Structures are given as structure tokens and as C-alpha cells.
Amino acid sequence: MDTKPLLHADKIDKSFGPTHAVKEVSLDFYPGEIHALIGENGSGKSTFTNMLTGIIPIGSGTFTLEGEQVAPRNQVDANHHGIAIVVQETGTLSGLTVAENMFLGDEDQFMHHGVKDTAAMNRRAQELLDSYGLGSIKATTVIDHYGFEERKLVEIVRSTYFDPKVLVVDETTTALSQSGRDKLFEVMRHVRELGHCVIFISHDMSEVLDMSDRISILRDGDYITTVEKKDVDEEQLKTLMVGRKMDDHYYRTDYPDYQSLPEGEVAIKAEHLKVPGQLDDVSICVHKGEIVGIGGLSECGMHEVGKALFGASYDREGTVTLSDGTEVNDINTAINHSIAYTSKDRDNESLLINDTIEDNITLPSMRDMGRFLSDKRLHAFAEKFAEAMSVKMVGVDQYVSALSGGNKQKVVLARWLGKGSEILILDSPTRGIDIKVKASIYSLLEKMRSEGKAVLIISEEIMELIGMCDRIYVMKDGKVNGELTRRPDLTEQDLIAKMV
Numbered sequence: 472m473d474t475k476p477l478l479h480a481d482k483i484d485k486s487f488g489p490t491h492a493v494k495e496v497s498l499d500f501y502p503g504e505i506h507a508l509i510g511e512n513g514s515g516k517s518t519f520t521n522m523l524t525g526i527i528p529i530g531s532g533t534f535t536l537e538g539e540q541v542a543p544r545n546q547v548d549a550n551h552h553g554i555a556i557v558v559q560e561t562g563t564l565s566g567l568t569v570a571e572n573m574f575l576g577d578e579d580q581f582m583h584h585g586v587k588d589t590a591a592m593n594r595r596a597q598e599l600l601d602s603y604g605l606g607s608i609k610a611t612t613v614i615d616h617y618g619f620e621e622r623k624l625v626e627i628v629r630s631t632y633f634d635p636k637v638l639v640v641d642e643t644t645t646a647l648s649q650s651g652r653d654k655l656f657e658v659m660r661h662v663r664e665l666g667h668c669v670i671f672i673s674h675d676m677s678e679v680l681d682m683s684d685r686i687s688i689l690r691d692g693d694y695i696t697t698v699e700k701k702d703v704d705e706e707q708l709k710t711l712m713v714g715r716k717m718d719d720h721y722y723r724t725d726y727p728d729y730q731s732l733p734e735g736e737v738a739i740k741a742e743h744l745k746v747p748g749q750l751d752d753v754s755i756c757v758h759k760g761e762i763v764g765i766g767g768l769s770e771c772g773m774h775e776v777g778k779a780l781f782g783a784s785y786d787r788e789g790t791v792t793l794s795d796g797t798e799v800n801d802i803n804t805a806i807n808h809s810i811a812y813t814s815k816d817r818d819n820e821s822l823l824i825n826d827t828i829e830d831n832i833t834l835p836s837m838r839d840m841g842r843f844l845s846d847k848r849l850h851a852f853a854e855k856f857a858e859a860m861s862v863k864m865v866g867v868d869q870y871v872s873a874l875s876g877g878n879k880q881k882v883v884l885a886r887w888l889g890k891g892s893e894i895l896i897l898d899s900p901t902r903g904i905d906i907k908v909k910a911s912i913y914s915l916l917e918k919m920r921s922e923g924k925a926v927l928i929i930s931e932e933i934m935e936l937i938g939m940c941d942r943i944y945v946m947k948d949g950k951v952n953g954e955l956t957r958r959p960d961l962t963e964q965d966l967i968a969k970m971v
């Protein structure tokens with residue numbers, strides 16, 4: 472390129488104890504580009520961008536933005552240098568209002584003679600939300616009132632209001648529904664049009680090709696290469712990421728004849744579920760040996776169905792019943808009756824983030840392992856299932872908080888694999904997971920199906936639903952708006968038509 476880089480990374484390096492996460496990476500980012508950063512789980516993408524955005528200190532090396540060396544001390548400092556990030560997990564703080572979250576660390580602008588003008592701050596926040604078409608999110612409401620997606624949208628608005636030169640979007644899209652994604656893409660394009668730069672981390676290769684101008688690949692902390700979008704296709708990108716050619720057989724290829732198939736026993740059924748403001752008379756069931764999907768737009772209520780089935784929903788009416796007649800009204804009953812649940816909000820609802828991999832994997836299985844539990848046995852159990860899910864780690868005594876996003880998700884799945892659950896309720900099971908592990912999760916689900924387990928996938932990924940499910944419920948406005956059966960010619964449009 473002839474133009475001067477906007478941001479130059481020179482030999483950026485970082486180790487965490489024995490893990491050399493980023494190895495002397497040098498890279499240029501140009502004005503007016505969306506620059507994707509791709510690589511398998513644990514390849515160092517977040518570590519690289521976390522150093523740029525002040526989330527963690529730089530190990531060694533330098534970042535130079537518009538000719539000036541930058542080493543942000545924290546995210547607010549990064550913002551003041553014109554660098555912003557939308558993180559992979561929840562990036563908003565509980566207990567604060569939407570407006571307080573938006574202006575966190577930047578409240579000075581609303582201070583008059585030592586007193587904060589809260590009304591002015593709320594007004595400004597609401598104006599910003601409205602300008603993004605997000606008027607339904609109220610600036611004065613405590614952020615905890617909102618779900619994962621809305622909290623992400625608040626972060627997106629926050630990350631751009633001061634007009635960053637460099638915007639990092641770290642694996643955010645899989646947390647969003649289609650409309651949320653469209654909003655994010657709009658923001659990214661806008662940043663590019665202004666002549667600034669977006670660093671875009673994603674595991675979705677078609678999205679990477681759609682959105683970015685150039686793509687850089689990291690593998691095991693090493694910088695591999697940078698390619699122009701126009702010069703590569705999905706297959707080539709996958710090969711560059713993994714270092715060898717990938718088998719493209721992700722999804723199921725079987726299409727049973729559902730007309731003549733005797734229906735198996737119902738493993739779990741929900742009848743007339745109601746949750747104020749979320750679910751309005753939802754009835755669904757999953758048979759043994761069946762993979763069922765639920766899809767819909769962001770506000771359709773599908774994530775609440777997962778919680779309701781696991782006994783984790785507040786104010787729920789209606790019933791959830793298992794094949795032996797047991798009613799599930801609380802999480803304990805659910806776990807004791809072999810129900811597994813993975814939440815979309817991984818850090819807050821699925822993991823004990825400040826505990827080790829071993830604690831996280833063994834927790835629900837301890838009772839099954841008998842009374843005389845030795846440390847050695849627990850350790851071996853955790854190792855077995857962590858390895859089965861190819862968790863990239865130093866050892867099972869490592870803290871979960873130190874894992875990359877995709878590897879955290881693998882720990883959640885390893886836990887339920889270890890428990891041998893018969894009913895699996897998986898909300899966004901492949902969120903943040905790289906293509907290689909995605910393929911192994913899909914084959915694991917197929918295996919579970921063939922063993923007679925009941926699997927429910929709640930997902931924003933329409934192709935995942937079409938590719939894996941025997942039946943798909945499509946939800947709209949808290950209700951089931953349609954039910955589709957697996958067939959080779961089922962298209963995204965068939966599902967979208969029932970979502971909107």
C-alpha cells in the first residue's frame with residue numbers, strides 16, 4: 472500500500488507464565504480499512520488486541536498510532552488515544568445504569584462545579600441510543616435489566632461515540648441476532664468511511680470475507696500472513712488458519728424420512744410456558760434421539776426457553792415435564808435428572824470464572840463419582856474431558872479466567888460431556904468456537920443423537936439450525952410462530968419468513 476499506516480504494531484509480544492500467547496507480531500493497519508484478524512481458538516487474537524486497548528499491559532514491542540507511540544494503561548486511556556473495543560464477553564458493569572455504563576470513566580464532561588449533571592448525561596445517552604435506532608433501550612434503566620444482546624448493543628454505541636481512530640470488534644457477531652449484526656456492520660462501515668480502521672475478529676469466514684478489506688492470520692501466537700480479501704476464498708482462509716486443508720463436512724448429511732419415522736419417546740416437554748415480557752404460551756418438546764432447534768430474532772424469547780427448561784427462569788408459569796413424569800421447576804431437579812444447560816452468557820451464567828478448569832468440569836459430576844473422591848480421580852476426570860474437547864490449556868489447574876473465549880466454551884461443553892447428560896439444552900453452543908472445534912462439536916452432537924440423547928440447540932446461526940436439526944421451532948414475539956422439519960431444500964429464507 473502507498474498510504475502510510477494508521478497503526479503500526481512492531482514486534483508485539485506477550486507471555487503468560489509458560490504460555491507464549493503472542494510472538495513478536497508486526498502488522499500494519501491502514502486508514503479506511505476493515506482488517507480482519509483470524510486464527511484458531513487460543514491463537515493470540517484477543518491478547519494482541521487487549522494490549523492495544525489497554526486491557527492488559529504490553530509484554531514487549533510498540534504500537535504506533537498516527538506516528539505516536541501508544542501504550543494505553545486501561546480502556547478509558549485507550550479511548551482517549553482514539554482506540555475503542557467491543558469485547559467478546561460482557562463489557563458492561565452490573566449495578567450501573569445504561570447511561571453510567573456508556574460514560575464510565577468519562578463523566579467529567581457532565582460535571583459542573585463538582586456536581587454531576589445526571590439528567591444531562593441521561594439525555595445524551597438516550598440521544599445516542601436513539602440515533603442508532605435503539606430507542607427501546609432506556610438510558611436511565613439499570614443495565615442488569617437487559618439481556619446479553621442489548622448489553623452488547625450498548626457497548627457498540629459506547630465504543631463509537633467519541634469517534635475512534637481504531638475500533639476493535641472482538642468476536643462479537645455470534646452474540647448478536649441478525650438485526651444486531653446489521654447494526655454492528657453499519658457501525659463498522661461508518662468507521663471505515665471516516666477513514667479510520669476496524670480490527671475485526673471473527674470465526675465466521677463468510678462474514679470475514681463479506682466485511683473486511685484485508686485479513687491477517689495468527690497461528691499459535693505467530694503472525695502467518697496478510698491477504699487481500701479479493702485474492703482468497705473461504706477454503707484458502709481455513710487452510711491458512713489451521714495450517715492444513717480442512718474437511719468441509721461440518722453438518723449432518725442424513726435426511727431421514729420423517730413421514731414414516733415412528734416418533735421416539737418424548738424426553739422433555741414444555742407446555743404453556745409464560746414468562747412476563749418474554750414468553751407467551753410456548754409449548755415445545757424434544758424426543759429421545761432427536762436434535763431440535765429454536766431460532767428467531769433477538770427479542771423472540773428463545774433464550775428464555777432454554778432457561779425455563781433448565782428450571783432457571785423466574786416467574787415462570789406452565790410446566791416442564793420429563794419422560795418419567797418429573798416436573799422441572801428448579802436447577803437442582805434439572806441437574807439430578809440429567810439435564811445439561813449452556814447459557815449464551817458464558818462468563819456469568821455457565822462458568823465459575825474464578826475457579827480452575829478442573830473445578831468447572833467436575834462440579835456437576837461429583838455426586839455421581841461416589842463418596843471417596845481422591846484429588847487424583849478428580850484430576851484425571853477433568854483431564855479426560857478437557858482433552859476430549861481439545862481445550863488449549865497449560866493444565867486443568869489453570870484458572871478458567873485465563874482461557875481464550877473459545878476454550879472457555881469448550882470447558883462448558885466438557886463439563887456436560889463428563890456428566891453424561893441425557894438431555895442437552897445448548898444455547899449458542901458454538902459461539903466463539905473455531906472451525907476445527909465446531910466440526911468436532913457437530914459430530915459430537917450427531918453421536919449423542921444416535922445414542923438416543925435429546926438435544927435442543929438455541930441459536931442465532933440459521934445455517935447451524937438447518938444443518939443439524941431434525942425439527943426447528945421458529946419463535947417470534949415470545950411465541951412459537953412455526954415448526955419446520957429437516958429436509959435438503961430447507962433454506963435460510965424459510966426460517967426468516969417465520970421470524971419476521
Ligand SMILES: Nc1ncnc2c1ncn2[C@@H]1O[C@H](COP(=O)(O)OP(=O)(O)OP(=O)(O)O)[C@@H](O)[C@H]1O
Nearest residue numbers: 487492512513514515516517518873874875876877
Ligand atoms: N490472562 C491470561 N493468563 C494466562 N493465559 C492466558 C491469559 N489470557 C490468555 N491466555 C492464553 O493465551 C493464549 C491466547 O489466548 P487468546 O485469548 O489471545 O486467543 P484467541 O485467539 O483470542 O482465542 P479465541 O478465538 O478462543 O478467543 C491462550 O493459550 C490462552 O489460554
